Amino acid sequence: MLRTTLLEASEAGSRILKHYFNGTFEVSHKSNINDLVTQADKESEAAIVEVIRASFPDHHILSEEVGALPGNASYKWIIDPIDGTVNFANGIPLCCVSIALEKDGQMIMGAVYNPFLHEFFFAERGKGATLNDRPIHVSAQKEVARSCVVTGFPYTYLDSPNGPLQVFERFIRRGVPMRRLGSAAIDLCWVAAGRFDAFYEHKLQAWDSAAGFLIVEEAGGRVTDFTGGPYSPYQPGIIATNGIIHEEMLRWVNG
Numbered sequence: 001m002l003r004t005t006l007l008e009a010s011e012a013g014s015r016i017l018k019h020y021f022n023g024t025f026e027v028s029h030k031s032n033i034n035d036l037v038t039q040a041d042k043e044s045e046a047a048i049v050e051v052i053r054a055s056f057p058d059h060h061i062l063s064e065e066v067g068a069l070p071g072n073a074s075y076k077w078i079i080d081p082i083d084g085t086v087n088f089a090n091g092i093p094l095c096c097v098s099i100a101l102e103k104d105g106q107m108i109m110g111a112v113y114n115p116f117l118h119e120f121f122f123a124e125r126g127k128g129a130t131l132n133d134r135p136i137h138v139s140a141q142k143e144v145a146r147s148c149v150v151t152g153f154p155y156t157y158l159d160s161p162n163g164p165l166q167v168f169e170r171f172i173r174r175g176v177p178m179r180r181l182g183s184a185a186i187d188l189c190w191v192a193a194g195r196f197d198a199f200y201e202h203k204l205q206a207w208d209s210a211a212g213f214l215i216v217e218e219a220g221g222r223v224t225d226f227t228g229g230p231y232s233p234y235q236p237g238i239i240a241t242n243g244i245i246h247e248e249m250l251r252w253v254n255g
């Protein structure tokens with residue numbers, strides 16, 4: 001039942017993305033002029049929430065545009081109705097619906113669906129991760145210097161001694177091939193699928209990373225905060241790797 005609802009909710013959200021993609025829709029901004037929210041974000045969110053509420057009216061919901069919708073069960077759905085809104089608004093088909101399910105503080109299920117590449121990533125705790133129903137696994141890369149690394153940048157400049165610019169510079173000075181897709185959920189799934197060896201980002205929200213976190217872990221990878229401590233969706237820094245290069249990656253990111 002939980003799984004069916006998760007699949008139906010992802011499907012409902014993605015229908016909205018497909019409907020508006022490359023068409024006309026309202027766009028407004030949030031924290032600054034480049035932090036966008038579109039009509040499609042809001043309608044995707046409404047469609048997802050409707051599916052979840054129809055089956056589980058007492059579950060908590062935490063979703064990017066509406067925030068927290070209280071419930072009284074031990075379950076919480078963590079929703080990003082479009083991850084990669086800037087891509088979406090520009091007609092770049094690297095965006096997705098990301099939905100995770102947390103139970104008693106533990107992530108138990110996650111789905112990330114990019115309807116434009118027809119890629120549905122899914123994981124259930126203890127049962128592995130899949131891409132379009134086929135098992136996926138992280139890469140076997142052993143060295144950060146030979147890795148393909150993906151990252152993302154916050155909408156507002158993060159001025160700290162070991163901020164996004166400084167860390168990025170460290171990697172490109174050493175010639176590491178760096179990528180920036182514009183969707184943290186897809187970044188994480190592509191680590192899970194072995195396309196990237198590592199991902200880091202300084203400042204994410206729960207809805208950006210919750211589903212992708214479980215998908216990476218269930219694909220055999222490792223996800224922590226910047227200190228190497230356990231991942232929590234409610235703290236900003238995240239490092240996800242194939243596990244083999246995790247300790248080395250922590251040193252690169254922390255200087």
Ligand code: IPD
Binds near residue numbers: 153182183203
């Ligand atoms: C953003 C994307 C992006 C990341 C930003 C996020 P949004 O989410 O995941 O890759 O760099 O930090 O805010 O706003 O497109 O849902």
Ligand code: CA
Binds near residue numbers: 082084
């Ligand atoms: Ca997001």
Ligand code: CA
Binds near residue numbers: 041082084
């Ligand atoms: Ca979003």
Ligand code: CA
Binds near residue numbers: 036064085
């Ligand atoms: Ca956003």
